[in-house]
Amino acid sequence: MSNTTYTTLLIGAGFSGIALGVELRKRGLNDFLILEKAEEIGGTWRDNTYPGAECDIPSALYSFSFAGYADWEYKWSHQPQILSYLRQCAADFGVQDHVRCGQEVTGAHWQAEAGQWIVFCRNGQQYRTRTLVSAIGQLHHPSTPKLPGAETFSGATWHSARWDHSVSLTGKRVGVIGNGASAAQFIPEVAKEAKSVVVFQRTANWILPKQDRAYREWEKRLVRRFPFLLQLYRAKIYLLTSLFYFAMQGGNRFFRSVLERWSKWFIRRKIKDPAVAQKLVPDYPLGARRVLFSDDYYPALAQDHVTLETDGIAQIVPTGIQTQTGTQHELDVLIYGTGFVTHPFLLHIDLRGTVGQSIHEAWREAPRAYKGISIAGFPNFFMLYGPNTNLGHTSILLMTESQASYIAQAIEQLVKNDWTAVDVKPIAMHAYYDRLVQRLDDMIWQQTKNSWYQTADGLNVNNWPGRTQEYARLTARVEWEDYKIV
Numbered sequence: 001m002s003n004t005t006y007t008t009l010l011i012g013a014g015f016s017g018i019a020l021g022v023e024l025r026k027r028g029l030n031d032f033l034i035l036e037k038a039e040e041i042g043g044t045w046r047d048n049t050y051p052g053a054e055c056d057i058p059s060a061l062y063s064f065s066f067a068g069y070a071d072w073e074y075k076w077s078h079q080p081q082i083l084s085y086l087r088q089c090a091a092d093f094g095v096q097d098h099v100r101c102g103q104e105v106t107g108a109h110w111q112a113e114a115g116q117w118i119v120f121c122r123n124g125q126q127y128r129t130r131t132l133v134s135a136i137g138q139l140h141h142p143s144t145p146k147l148p149g150a151e152t153f154s155g156a157t158w159h160s161a162r163w164d165h166s167v168s169l170t171g172k173r174v175g176v177i178g179n180g181a182s183a184a185q186f187i188p189e190v191a192k193e194a195k196s197v198v199v200f201q202r203t204a205n206w207i208l209p210k211q212d213r214a215y216r217e218w219e220k221r222l223v224r225r226f227p228f229l230l231q232l233y234r235a236k237i238y239l240l241t242s243l244f245y246f247a248m249q250g251g252n253r254f255f256r257s258v259l260e261r262w263s264k265w266f267i268r269r270k271i272k273d274p275a276v277a278q279k280l281v282p283d284y285p286l287g288a289r290r291v292l293f294s295d296d297y298y299p300a301l302a303q304d305h306v307t308l309e310t311d312g313i314a315q316i317v318p319t320g321i322q323t324q325t326g327t328q329h330e331l332d333v334l335i336y337g338t339g340f341v342t343h344p345f346l347l348h349i350d351l352r353g354t355v356g357q358s359i360h361e362a363w364r365e366a367p368r369a370y371k372g373i374s375i376a377g378f379p380n381f382f383m384l385y386g387p388n389t390n391l392g393h394t395s396i397l398l399m400t401e402s403q404a405s406y407i408a409q410a411i412e413q414l415v416k417n418d419w420t421a422v423d424v425k426p427i428a429m430h431a432y433y434d435r436l437v438q439r440l441d442d443m444i445w446q447q448t449k450n451s452w453y454q455t456a457d458g459l460n461v462n463n464w465p466g467r468t469q470e471y472a473r474l475t476a477r478v479e480w481e482d483y484k485i486v
């Protein structure tokens with residue numbers, strides 16, 4: 001371990017880590033390092049390279065407010081352009097030089113006397129820092145269910161977040177388990193190449209038309225010439241996506257029913273077989289799980305060589321999948337579009353706070369974090385995209401920027417005042433959490449038992465139940481009366 005004690009160490013160089021890096025530099029807090037486990041920055045936009053990977057929020061809003069971009073090719077950009085945008089931001093704002101790759105953090109222990117964290121990496125490296133920030137996101141450990149017989153499958157198989165580009169799908173019989181946001185994006189692309197595709201759907205999702213299109217050259221030129229137009233356009237998209245918040249409110253049936261009718265109309269228009277159409281209509285209210293946007297998913301399913309299988313999977317056999325009603329699907333390739341391990345938070349990181357208690361013990365009942373950012377007993381530790389800060393309706397980067405500004409402000413004051421430690425008071429954290437849980441009860445997410453927003457006990461630990469403006473107000477300044485300062 002070197003003798004250097006950093007002011008700040010960040011874990012993860014995705015959108016969150018880069019956003020905080022920009023904020024720290026803006027405030028002259030240049031003594032920070034971003035530890036990145038992979039060999040390059042990018043987070044989810046580096047890992048998810050599946051065909052058709054793109055954003056489900058228009059790019060004018062799924063981009064930093066401080067780094068408007070006039071050259072998006074599509075309204076909803078594709079993964080390569082989003083990754084290159086993030087790389088460009090890291091370079092332009094001087095954050096790239098603060099990134100150290102190949103450093104997978106496996107633990108961090110608080111040392112009260114020294115007022116520092118000791119951070120451990122899988123490669124044996126250790127670091128010291130006064131403040132530590134997690135920017136590891138909520139969706140980065142692929143979840144591959146242990147289905148009976150899975151290990152016997154003789155063909156190629158992979159998870160959507162670890163796409164095997166070495167295997168050509170041309171002329172192959174492909175099975176896809178799952179039909180969530182990722183699968184709905186790659187199934188249409190897979191169907192263009194494969195001889196046949198079987199989609200194993202367990203639960204239908206609400207899908208709305210994306211109405212995607214490429215931007216015209218004159219539009220890009222206009223925005224380059226008059227950058228304020230980009231701001232206006234961003235504001236328009238913000239207002240439109242914000243409307244979806246109404247669908248997330250449990251009591252707001254009207255707006256939800258309008259969207260459900262639109263979605264059902266979309267199914268009828270694209271799927272001519274009534275039996276298939278019926279299987280695509282969800283049996284839970286729109287908004288209870290992530291609403292998907294796609295122009296090409298239903299048309300892909302409508303093709304003769306694509307089959308929607310809704311019988312449960314009984315077992316995987318060497319040659320394919322057998323369903324619970326005995327149908328045998330012969331497959332050459334099996335792709336898991338089965339999402340991510342979203343609980344517990346800070347998976348595989350042994351974070352130990354004031355009394356040596358691990359974060360996973362502290363969070364045994366529920367992952368509680370004040371404003372989703374600070375955890376009592378874990379001084380000088382902050383989270384970006386922490387518990388209950390995910391959104392169901394608009395760009396997550398709005399939340400990221402609020403958190404980055406809050407955390408940078410806290411670190412700035414800690415440094416300026418030469419405080420050793422700031423630790424949120426348990427009473428403040430519990431009061432915040434109790435109110436949050438009450439509000440979650442009013443949201444539509446509670447009306448299904450099966451979503452990645454919830455733990456096995458049905459507790460929603462991922463989502464923020466308010467609007468983004470409210471969260472921005474909540475995090476506009478650090479309320480130091482809620483923290484114990486040493």
Ligand code: NAP
Nearest residue numbers: 054055056145178179180181182183202203290337338339
């Ligand atoms: P997901 O929404 O969690 O979908 C996982 C799918 O796998 C579901 O259809 C699920 O069925 C199925 N599944 C899981 N375990 C299974 C099992 N044992 N047997 C059969 N089926 C099983 O995962 P995702 O599609 O990767 O998306 C996750 C989140 O990532 C999204 O909600 C979104 O927030 C984000 N995302 C964003 C974008 C973007 O455009 N920005 C793109 C992709 C993903 P059930 O529904 O029955 O559980």
